[in-house]
Amino acid sequence: NAGVMQNPRHLVxxxxxxxxxxxxxxxxxxxxxxxxxxPEEGLKFMVYLQKENIIDESGMPKERFSAEFPKxxxxxxRIQQVVRGDSAAYFCASSPRRTNEKLFFGSGTQLSxx
Amino acid sequence: xxxxxxNSGPLSVPEGAIASLNCTYSDRVSQSFFWYRQYSGKSPxxxxxxxxxxxxxxxxxxxxxxxxxxxxxxxxxxSQPSDSATYLCATDSxxxxxxxxxxxxxxxxxxx
Numbered sequence: 001n002a003g004v005m006q007n008p009r010h011l012v013x014x015x016x017x018x019x020x021x022x023x024x025x026x027x028x029x030x031x032x033x034x035x036x037x038x039p040e041e042g043l044k045f046m047v048y049l050q051k052e053n054i055i056d057e058s059g060m061p062k063e064r065f066s067a068e069f070p071k072x073x074x075x076x077x078r079i080q081q082v083v084r085g086d087s088a089a090y091f092c093a094s095s096p097r098r099t100n101e102k103l104f105f106g107s108g109t110q111l112s113x114x
Numbered sequence: 115x116x117x118x119x120x121n122s123g124p125l126s127v128p129e130g131a132i133a134s135l136n137c138t139y140s141d142r143v144s145q146s147f148f149w150y151r152q153y154s155g156k157s158p159x160x161x162x163x164x165x166x167x168x169x170x171x172x173x174x175x176x177x178x179x180x181x182x183x184x185x186x187x188x189x190x191x192x193s194q195p196s197d198s199a200t201y202l203c204a205t206d207s208x209x210x211x212x213x214x215x216x217x218x219x220x221x222x223x224x225x226x
Binding site: 055 | 146214216217219
């Protein structure tokens with residue numbers, strides 16, 4: 001049973017480009033959570049999605065960031081016009097139901113903005 | 115801003131010793147508390163959860179919770195070099211049943 005799959009593992013973008021981060025949840029999981037880990041900072045909640053629905057995006061920056069979890073395919077975290085401050089590790093986690101008790105995290109995407 | 119505070123370390127202990135990791139939280143509404151282990155460059159992995167005051171033991175790990183003092187700790191007995199990692203303390207955010215607030219983590223090094 002494959003775990004939570006994130007790709008790419010590393011992503012390098014120049015300022016102003018777009019970054020797309022993908023997260024495939026564990027089989028049977030329909031709930032996805034995105035967290036960001038800035039250098040020297042703890043993991044920060046960004047967004048919680050259930051298939052085709054954004055449940056809570058209170059941790060997302062108001063501009064340039066968006067997330068989706070379509071009926072088919074992985075969840076996508078999209079960052080438009082990236083800036084150096086977006087450089088971070090982005091982790092997604094999944095669960096079979098709404099919970100914070102047993103989250104399975106993916107290996108993360110390390111975004112570097114030049 | 116609800117916060118979770120941890121000593122950043124690094125905490126260094128010899129092999130076989132007890133490692134003690136501490137965490138305080140500011141949100142009195144929090145009901146669920148978690149310890150995650152994160153190896154360098156890897157994903158966080160849940161190792162302990164605790165919901166009631168007192169101690170909870172799982173193998174070499176013991177989590178302790180004191181809600182009155184808003185304090186959570188993790189003890190690792192018979193520390194092994196393989197325990198060397200960053201340990202993240204997390205609580206439910208404002209009592210949320212899906213959102214976590216994490217501390218910055220404590221880096222633990224176990225010396226052979």
